[in-house]
Amino acid sequence: MDQLVKAFISRSALRHNVRLIQKTAADAPLCVMIKAAAYGHNAALVVKALEGMEVAFWGVATINEAVELRDLNVREPIIVMRPLTRYDSETAMSEQIRLMRRLDIRPTLTSDDVFALITKTAADNSAPLHAHIKTDTGMGRTGCLPEEISALLLKAVNVKGLAVEGIYTHLACADDESLDCAFGQLATFNSILDKIKSLGINVPIRHMANSGAIFRMPEARFDMVRPGRAIYGYTTRHIKTSEELIPVMRVEAPVIFTKWVKKGTACSYGHTFQFQRDTRIGLLPLGYADGYSRKWSNTGMVDFHGRLAPVIGRVCMDLTILDLTDIPEATTGSALCVISNRRADPHSMESMAERLATLPHEIGCALGNRVQRILAE
Numbered sequence: 566m567d568q569l570v571k572a573f574i575s576r577s578a579l580r581h582n583v584r585l586i587q588k589t590a591a592d593a594p595l596c597v598m599i600k601a602a603a604y605g606h607n608a609a610l611v612v613k614a615l616e617g618m619e620v621a622f623w624g625v626a627t628i629n630e631a632v633e634l635r636d637l638n639v640r641e642p643i644i645v646m647r648p649l650t651r652y653d654s655e656t657a658m659s660e661q662i663r664l665m666r667r668l669d670i671r672p673t674l675t676s677d678d679v680f681a682l683i684t685k686t687a688a689d690n691s692a693p694l695h696a697h698i699k700t701d702t703g704m705g706r707t708g709c710l711p712e713e714i715s716a717l718l719l720k721a722v723n724v725k726g727l728a729v730e731g732i733y734t735h736l737a738c739a740d741d742e743s744l745d746c747a748f749g750q751l752a753t754f755n756s757i758l759d760k761i762k763s764l765g766i767n768v769p770i771r772h773m774a775n776s777g778a779i780f781r782m783p784e785a786r787f788d789m790v791r792p793g794r795a796i797y798g799y800t801t802r803h804i805k806t807s808e809e810l811i812p813v814m815r816v817e818a819p820v821i822f823t824k825w826v827k828k829g830t831a832c833s834y835g836h837t838f839q840f841q842r843d844t845r846i847g848l849l850p851l852g853y854a855d856g857y858s859r860k861w862s863n864t865g866m867v868d869f870h871g872r873l874a875p876v877i878g879r880v881c882m883d884l885t886i887l888d889l890t891d892i893p894e895a896t897t898g899s900a901l902c903v904i905s906n907r908r909a910d911p912h913s914m915e916s917m918a919e920r921l922a923t924l925p926h927e928i929g930c931a932l933g934n935r936v937q938r939i940l941a942e
Contacts, residue, residue: 570855572815572904575815575942578813595792597620599624604793614940646699663686672694677717687727693728699732711753715764718764739775744781780795780807815902828844851885862880
């Protein structure tokens with residue numbers, strides 16, 4: 566059965582964004598970041614929309630996400646960005662390594678604590694486990710430190726059943742107005758690459774450029790780039806050349822109930838909204854359980870054919886109340902736009918993110934399973 570709230574994912578916008586990224590990156594191979602259900606857009610729909618396009622790798626956060634892609638018959642290499650480390654029992658970790666080897670899933674390695682298990686699980690007649698080494702050049706999160714990378718690589722190249730396919734790092738500030746931090750990380754990464762070269766170690770794929778760096782730091786593109794938010798059409802004010810990206814998602818919800826309430830009464834939890842006039846209210850079957858933040862209480866707005874209806878009262882778990890007094894044409898069954906795919910709209914993903922001092926993809930990722938994703942043209 567169809568859900569009432571629908572997120573329409575534009576196939577043409579996705580393909581346009583990929584072509585723009587390819588052009589901007591001077592045709593550097595793309596590792597399309599499709600983790601977290603494609604930033605909330607639905608991985609299966611994104612894979613389908615991008616069929617036939619040149620995707621070199623797919624990037625996910627977890628092994629389960631990689632397995633889901635293989636179940637969708639994705640053939641390209643998949644990198645799991647969450648490091649493969651000894652966080653579970655030896656039996657469980659060995660099973661994960663065997664699964665990754667069998668499905669040709671690339672792990673990220675940041676230490677040598679799984680090398681023994683990789684050797685132990687390697688069969689003489691099996692293909693090696695291709696892996697990418699991550700180094701922390703300033704993100705302060707995962708990755709081995711720059712001074713550790715040489716020793717780690719020297720060990721890795723001698724591990725039976727392991728092939729080091731790539732080395733990468735992640736930029737912390739590529740979306741900031743100043744790129745000083747990003748260029749500092751680039752300098753560190755370049756010094757690491759020089760050290761590796763001096764040791765006679767060949768790592769075929771070097772990568773560090775996320776969406777911001779693709780548009781702002783040509784020097785960071787190396788052998789592959791990793792677009793995430795840009796694939797889905799989201800930019801920042803500091804990335805002017807990315808304004809040609811097209812937001813991919815539009816969310817609609819129907820009015821399921823209307824009624825008139827009297828001046829002087831109030832609505833929703835805590836009675837935070839007092840009616841200053843007789844008011845026609847409408848209910849949307851959408852609330853914070855669906856990812857529509859409670860922060861939109863008394864501040865949000867939705868659209869009906871170019872006219873904005875304010876959210877009134879506190880957003881509830883399953884319902885949101887609107888003032889429809891000035892939009893008489895919006896009746897029970899009318900579809901209203903909750904999240905616009907037009908960047909300039911006050912209820913676009915980017916406008917909403919700016920008002921909440923967050924990121925567009927946090928809003929997309931928050932949308933729950935009761936919001937039905939539909940691939941549209």
